[in-house]
Amino acid sequence: MKDTIITVKTKKRELWYLLAAFILAFFLNILSIIIYHTAWKELYTQFGYVLVLTVVLYVVILIIRLVIRGVAKIFGKKLCI
Amino acid sequence: MKKQESRRDFLKQVALLTGSTVLASQLSWLRGYAANPSEKIFRGDKIRIGMIGIGSRGYLLFLHLKDIPQAEIAAVCDIYPPHLERAIRMSDNKAKGFRDHRKMLDEMKDLDAVVIATPLHTHATITIDALQAGKQVFCEKSMAILPEDALKMVRTALETGNLLQIGHQRMFNPKYLHAFELLRAGQIGTVTQIRAYWHRNSSWRRSVPKGNVADFADPKMYPDMEHFINWRLYRDYSRGLMTELASHQMQVANYILGSYPVKIMGSGSINYWKDGREVFDNVNLVYTYPDGTQTIYDSLTSNKHYGLEEQIMGPKGTMELEAGLMWTETPPPAPGILQLINNIEHGLFDDLPLGGASWVPDTPVKDNGIPILNEKLEDDGTRLEMEGFVHAVQTGEKYRDLLKQGYYATIVALLGDEAMMTGKVITMPEELILKNF
Numbered sequence: 001m002k003d004t005i006i007t008v009k010t011k012k013r014e015l016w017y018l019l020a021a022f023i024l025a026f027f028l029n030i031l032s033i034i035i036y037h038t039a040w041k042e043l044y045t046q047f048g049y050v051l052v053l054t055v056v057l058y059v060v061i062l063i064i065r066l067v068i069r070g071v072a073k074i075f076g077k078k079l080c081i
Numbered sequence: 082m083k084k085q086e087s088r089r090d091f092l093k094q095v096a097l098l099t100g101s102t103v104l105a106s107q108l109s110w111l112r113g114y115a116a117n118p119s120e121k122i123f124r125g126d127k128i129r130i131g132m133i134g135i136g137s138r139g140y141l142l143f144l145h146l147k148d149i150p151q152a153e154i155a156a157v158c159d160i161y162p163p164h165l166e167r168a169i170r171m172s173d174n175k176a177k178g179f180r181d182h183r184k185m186l187d188e189m190k191d192l193d194a195v196v197i198a199t200p201l202h203t204h205a206t207i208t209i210d211a212l213q214a215g216k217q218v219f220c221e222k223s224m225a226i227l228p229e230d231a232l233k234m235v236r237t238a239l240e241t242g243n244l245l246q247i248g249h250q251r252m253f254n255p256k257y258l259h260a261f262e263l264l265r266a267g268q269i270g271t272v273t274q275i276r277a278y279w280h281r282n283s284s285w286r287r288s289v290p291k292g293n294v295a296d297f298a299d300p301k302m303y304p305d306m307e308h309f310i311n312w313r314l315y316r317d318y319s320r321g322l323m324t325e326l327a328s329h330q331m332q333v334a335n336y337i338l339g340s341y342p343v344k345i346m347g348s349g350s351i352n353y354w355k356d357g358r359e360v361f362d363n364v365n366l367v368y369t370y371p372d373g374t375q376t377i378y379d380s381l382t383s384n385k386h387y388g389l390e391e392q393i394m395g396p397k398g399t400m401e402l403e404a405g406l407m408w409t410e411t412p413p414p415a416p417g418i419l420q421l422i423n424n425i426e427h428g429l430f431d432d433l434p435l436g437g438a439s440w441v442p443d444t445p446v447k448d449n450g451i452p453i454l455n456e457k458l459e460d461d462g463t464r465l466e467m468e469g470f471v472h473a474v475q476t477g478e479k480y481r482d483l484l485k486q487g488y489y490a491t492i493v494a495l496l497g498d499e500a501m502m503t504g505k506v507i508t509m510p511e512e513l514i515l516k517n518f
Contacts, residue, residue, distance in 0.1 A: 028418065028421060029417070029418045031421070032416075032417030032418045032420060032421035033417045033418075034417075035417065035421065036414065036417040036420045036421070038414060038416060038417040038420075042416050042417055042418065045416070046416045046417075046418050046419075049416070049418050049419065050418070053418070053422075
């Protein structure tokens with residue numbers, strides 16, 4: 001078994017994806033407050049759900065990325081996503 | 082340790098009671114607590130109490146009174162020697178024992194008050210004797226076995242000017258008082274229906290000891306030991322479920338609806354405990370109040386799954402007083418983000434209906450409810466009820482509002498029994514309505 005090296009570039013990229021997932025989850029919370037006419041205090045009272053949704057979205061994005069990367073590999077292209 | 086806990090629990094209850102400011106203006110006994118929001122609601126003098134009837138309920142009252150420093154149990158009276166001996170022993174042999182209440186009233190002139198917890202059919206005679214002897218009286222519910230006897234008891238209390246308090250401990254239970262306050266504040270809107278029930282799964286029969294009934298009581302009153310011990314099962318002494326259980330819950334219903342029923346219908350039978358009893362083992366009644374609101378009552382002794390409850394319903398919500406919970410008809414919506422996720426999930430995974438539902442079944446709402454009172458209390462109000470009695474004897478309070486509650490609770494229990502026995506719809510007789518009270 002050999003050592004795995006995660007480069008700074010990779011770490012930064014994953015953090016950007018995580019941030020994007022968080023912003024999307026936060027935006028969905030705002031959207032749901034508007035759609036369902038619930039209280040604005042849910043911006044912070046439901047913060048736990050936003051964090052859970054962030055993780056879920058990150059995993060979903062990861063799966064999509066892996067699929068795209070797999071397809072690209074089949075066609076012999078190298079993608080850095 | 083247990084005594085300390087009991088005292089702490091009591092003080093906690095008093096603190097909760099003093100919060101009931103709206104009710105304090107309406108309930109005379111509560112004013113005593115509201116005016117003195119501490120344990121110092123009593124004067125220094127001890128009151129001397131004679132206890133008449135020290136069986137199961139009487140013994141519980143005895144233990145509560147024994148724990149109240151301002152109460153001195155000076156005399157105990159019971160026709161059944163084992164109960165009498167136990168009470169004397171528990172008073173550290175300080176209480177004088179009697180087997181006849183008249184003798185006790187004659188010999189113990191210095192008694193301030195008496196507490197009566199005898200079989201129902203003896204309540205009226207003993208209460209009237211005690212009131213006429215100048216004693217302040219606490220009598221367990223129901224007041225009497227006949228409506229006219231209950232009326233006589235009230236009249237005697239008014240004529241003598243003495244206190245007559247009837248044992249409806251829910252009026253001293255902080256959980257109930259908070260519920261009453263919430264109801265007054267319109268928490269569930271106008272009360273449109275009350276459902277109350279008390280379900281047990283037991284015969285209510287006690288084992289009968291060997292012996293000759295003539296050694297304990299007048300044989301003309303009780304033909305044998307079975308009737309003497311299991312008096313609740315026979316119509317000469319009791320009206321069974323109606324007077325022993327229903328009167329408690331009907332008192333609550335009457336208080337909440339602020340009135341008494343004007344029309345009563347019902348049906349009862351003995352369909353399970355066919356053991357020679359004379360009182361119904363299941364009862365089902367509908368009480369209609371002047372504004373058309375109804376209390377639906379039932380009690381049975383062959384199933385305990387649903388236990389006991391008083392369900393108060395209005396257009397804005399529901400309360401269950403025994404459970405101490407309430408529900409709103411319009412619960413706050415789920416957080417927006419959960420609704421969004423839920424809708425996305427349904428959109429993705431639900432089957433596509435071929436046709437829209439033409440109706441939605443009115444299945445019960447699954448909701449754990451909101452507690453009426455956050456505090457958990459051990460006492461059901463009986464301890465505070467005894468404190469209230471001692472307080473009234475000391476201060477000269479008469480608690481006439483409580484007497485009125487006790488009276489109508491008894492009357493509607495007895496009229497309910499009459500409705501079931503005759504199979505007729507009973508209207509509240511004019512002569513039983515308290516006037517200028």
